[in-house]
Amino acid sequence: MAHPLTILGIESSCDDTGAALVRHAQGEAPQILANVVAGQTDLHAAFGGVVPEIAARAHAEKLDLVVEEALNRAGLSLADVDAIAVTAGPGLIGGVLSGVMLAKGVSVATGKPLIGVNHLAGHALTPRLTGQVEFPYLMLLVSGGHCQFLRVDGADSFTRLGGTIDDAPGEAFDKCAKLLGLPQPGGPAVEAAARSGDPARFAFPRPLLDRPGCDLSFSGLKTALMRARDALVAEKGGLTRADRADLCAGFQAAIADVLAEKSRRALAASPGVRAFAVAGGVAANTLLRARLERVAGAVPFVAPPLSLCTDNAAMIAWAGLERFRAGHRDDLSLSARPRWPLDTAAAPLIGSGKRGAKA
Ligand code: KG4
């Protein structure tokens, strides 16, 4: 049997500081030996969004600690690691830089190879870590900062079929919650409120469904919500619990409808795919999951466990492992890239998420 590979992964592109150890022997299921994530939600709560400087400082303070914690939990030392994989972009530059500098330091100190990983490739390759999905497959990334359809043909071969031209869906959920006075992160709060709501009471648009292709737009939904809310406030002086529930239900239904129809088109444009996979925090939404699963039809639908759908270092270790196995190595010239599209042939997306510009 071939020597199993053990990779240390490091993630710091947004507001989660992560370190993980993943081991894989060819022909066997990958093992996550440790997956440590230190979130920063409390540090940014007062500002209504991620503050890049605060995020970068917190990463710099926490990175060595999470690496140590991951090694301890796995019962390993750096000598047991075959390579160090680190998110080199896209993301908030200060955070990405913190991770890349740490990884370079560890690489120089230990003599272990360094591998720069695209954060989006980490998300996109997760179905192979959790479900050993074979290429090619279709991937929908839906989070607070990303929204795109990718056809994944190999560990380094991605074709973007479409993406958001403005907000990401998680960002839309967060703004919806803010407009209605619900807590952050907005997705779970809006989903909970929507449970008792009537999705048909308010007419929300279905943006870009009238146009061909798989591009999406979510910023108009926020405007529609604001108008409906303001009309209610003008009429009655405030919102009742039932008003909030109906607004949330209508808003959520519009997002689910748009993502379901665009997924149908992306699948139709991807003959021969072996699976339809989702990743990103919005993939936690029950209505959306059910709708996407229905759209997948005979194609297996794969939704990794939520802790691996959201930002984490295990996905970076896994993407690094795939690159390492393919012979890829980086050196000290590895740079941090705030923008780094997976599909370099595709036209740049206009949109950027609340977490900063995402490729
Ligand atoms: O992937 P993620 O943890 O972080 C990044 O954006 O990088 O995604 C977080 C996003 C937030 O915008 C949050 O509101 C949304 O995922 N979210 C949800 C749900 N749970 C989290 N959106 C809709 N329904 C949910 N149940």
Ligand code: ZN
């Ligand atoms: Zn992410």
